[in-house]
Amino acid sequence: MNKHQDFIKKNNISPLGFGFMRLPTKDNEIDLDAVKEMVDAYISAGHNYFDTAYMYHGGKSEIALKHAVVERYPRESVIIVDKLPIWSIESPPDVERIFNEQMERCGVEYFDIYLHHALNGELAAKAEAMGAFEFCAKMKAEGKIKQFGFSFHGSTDDIKNILEKHHEQIDIVQLQLNYFDWLKEYRDQFEVVASYNKPVVCMEPVRGGLLARLPEKIAAMLTEADPNVSQASWAVRWVGSVPDVVNVLSGMSNMAQMRDNLATFADFKLLSPQESVLTDKVAKTLADMPQIACTACNYCTNCPIGIPIADIIGHYNKYLETRSSYGFGMEYRKIDKDKNAAACTGCGACLDMCPQSIDIPGVMREIAILMDA
Numbered sequence: 001m002n003k004h005q006d007f008i009k010k011n012n013i014s015p016l017g018f019g020f021m022r023l024p025t026k027d028n029e030i031d032l033d034a035v036k037e038m039v040d041a042y043i044s045a046g047h048n049y050f051d052t053a054y055m056y057h058g059g060k061s062e063i064a065l066k067h068a069v070v071e072r073y074p075r076e077s078v079i080i081v082d083k084l085p086i087w088s089i090e091s092p093p094d095v096e097r098i099f100n101e102q103m104e105r106c107g108v109e110y111f112d113i114y115l116h117h118a119l120n121g122e123l124a125a126k127a128e129a130m131g132a133f134e135f136c137a138k139m140k141a142e143g144k145i146k147q148f149g150f151s152f153h154g155s156t157d158d159i160k161n162i163l164e165k166h167h168e169q170i171d172i173v174q175l176q177l178n179y180f181d182w183l184k185e186y187r188d189q190f191e192v193v194a195s196y197n198k199p200v201v202c203m204e205p206v207r208g209g210l211l212a213r214l215p216e217k218i219a220a221m222l223t224e225a226d227p228n229v230s231q232a233s234w235a236v237r238w239v240g241s242v243p244d245v246v247n248v249l250s251g252m253s254n255m256a257q258m259r260d261n262l263a264t265f266a267d268f269k270l271l272s273p274q275e276s277v278l279t280d281k282v283a284k285t286l287a288d289m290p291q292i293a294c295t296a297c298n299y300c301t302n303c304p305i306g307i308p309i310a311d312i313i314g315h316y317n318k319y320l321e322t323r324s325s326y327g328f329g330m331e332y333r334k335i336d337k338d339k340n341a342a343a344c345t346g347c348g349a350c351l352d353m354c355p356q357s358i359d360i361p362g363v364m365r366e367i368a369i370l371m372d373a
Contacts, residue, residue, distance in 0.1 A: 004199040004246050007172075011112065011147060013079060015240060016265045017049035017201065018042050019251035020061040021297065030060055035068045038258045043073060045262045049247055051201075053083040053117055054102055058301065062105035070107040080108055083117035083151060084136070086127045087352065095135045103144070114145040115174060118299075118355055120154025124162050137169055147171040151203065153355035156188045167196050176295075176355070177202040177245070178211060179238040179279040183287055190242075199246040202239045206250070208295030210286075211235040215321050218285050225278055232257070233264045238279050240264075241271040290320045292363055293356045300350040300360060307339050309350060309360055316367050325370075332371055341367035 002008065024034040050069055052061045062082065069078055082102050089095055103109065114136060116127050127133060139145040151174035152159055163170065173193045176186060177200070193200055206212045212232035214222070222234050239248050252258050271279070294313040303309060312335065319328035332340065344364035354360060 002243065002246065003197075004244060007199050008246050011079070012048065013247055014047040014049050015247060015268070016042075016047050016261055017051055017081075017247045017249035018047065019203070019249050020050060020052040020065050021056045022251040022253045023057060023061065023064060024254055030057055030064045032064060032067055034255070035064055036072070038252065038255055039068045039072070041255065041258055041262065043078075045266065047262075047265075048077060049079045049081065049249070051081040051249055052106070054085045054088070054098060055117075055299070059105075062102060066105060066107035075108065079112040080106060081113040081115065082106060082111050083115045084127075084132060085117050086119070086123045086130070086132060089126065089130045089132065092131045095130055095132050099135070099139065110144045110146060113147045113149065113172060114139070115148075115172075116150040118153045119150045119158070119162060120152070121158040121161065124150075124154075124158065128165075133166060133169060149173050149198075152176075152189065156185055156192060159189050159192050163192065163196050163198070167198075170196075170198060172201060172246075173198050174201040174203055174249070176204045177239055177242065178205050178207045178235055180207055180211060180283045180286060183283050190244075194244050198244075200242075200244050201247045201249055202242070202245050203249045204295050204297075205239040205248050206232050206235045208297065210291075210295070214282070214286065215289065218282055221278065221282055221285075225275070229264075230260050232260055234275075234279060234282075236261060236264050237269065237271050238276070240268060241276075291317050292320075293358060295356060297355060299353040299355060302349055302353055304347065304349055305339060305343055305345065307341070307344060307364070308335065309364075311335075312341055312367060313358075313363060316363070319370075329371070332367075341365075341371065344368070 024031040050065055052065045054062065084095065084098060088098065116132060136145055136148050140148050149170050149172035150162065153176065175190060175193065177190060190200065212230065212235065214231050219231055222231055236248055236250065239245060250261050252261065292313050294310055296310040296314060298310050300309045315328055315331040319325065341364040344361055346361040348361060350360045
């Protein structure tokens with residue numbers, strides 16, 4: 001049994017979260033009708049946890065949540081989670097201004113869970129300097145925040161320092177967690193949070209789709225073990241089997257992904273010891289393949305040129321897997337020349353925004369050289 005059962009029950013948190021980061025789109029806009037259909041299926045299956053952020057979908061995710069969820073369901077029946085973009089704060093008054101703007105966008109008078117977004121050591125220091133921790137404590141005292149915490153993309157030392165300083169204020173932590181990243185520093189970060197007895201919300205359970213679209217030879221390992229379930233289901237079950245995880249957050253983009261996740265949780269089964277050995281073997285095999293660690297979170301959409309960075313890296317990763325320069329070239333040439341990898345000026349605007357600390361300008365140069373060869 002999850003040791004945070006009391007927290008789950010008190011806050012009425014469902015085990016599957018619906019992330020509003022990768023919503024379906026049509027004509028480059030959020031397809032609100034499709035989102036509503038997904039929301040209805042999700043809530044009908046007994047789930048209630050909706051996660052958004054100030055920057056998702058160019059600032060339109062919160063508004064979509066308002067129209068698809070808040071205006072259509074009783075407020076007390078759903079969990080609304082939002083995040084404060086510390087990097088956008090230039091002076092202390094910005095904290096309150098952005099918070100109020102988020103409440104208006106979402107159409108709510110309180111947030112069930114409110115997080116400092118994507119903290120690392122540098123952003124935590126900025127949050128402290130701008131009074132963001134104190135502001136959120138004040139909002140919690142006023143009932144405008146029910147539970148407070150942070151999502152995290154930094155080093156193990158960073159998360160140790162944050163929790164050492166602020167553990168009395170922190171109710172919950174959102175971490176990147178999946179069976180592939182478990183091989184890396186992420187396991188240490190999880191254990192730090194567990195040592196402070198904080199419940200964990202898992203983000204990136206399928207690592208931006210990587211664990212749902214495995215290379216054919218690796219995917220065969222899972223198919224042989226159980227041909228009736230998806231690759232994504234293996235990843236979601238792995239996370240849902242980790243102690244201290246109170247919610248598995250999935251940024252679902254279409255109804256097929258929604259149905260797959262709902263099926264996994266309709267009759268959830270903890271991973272067996274034998275299955276855990278298999279996912280560990282899959283992760284180690286995958287780690288031996290060359291890949292850029294992009295999760296397609298699209299935080300890098302601040303590129304001043306408008307380069308579709310995540311899309312380009314996604315196609316490049318497929319090239320690294322198959323070495324099919326023809327297939328990569330077909331996709332690459334669909335991108336306007338003034339927005340392809342060769343157009344990158346190396347300005348570095350994307351670097352501070354990348355949760356995975358990818359040297360994006362370096363990758364763009366690598367791709368440009370490949371395509372010029």
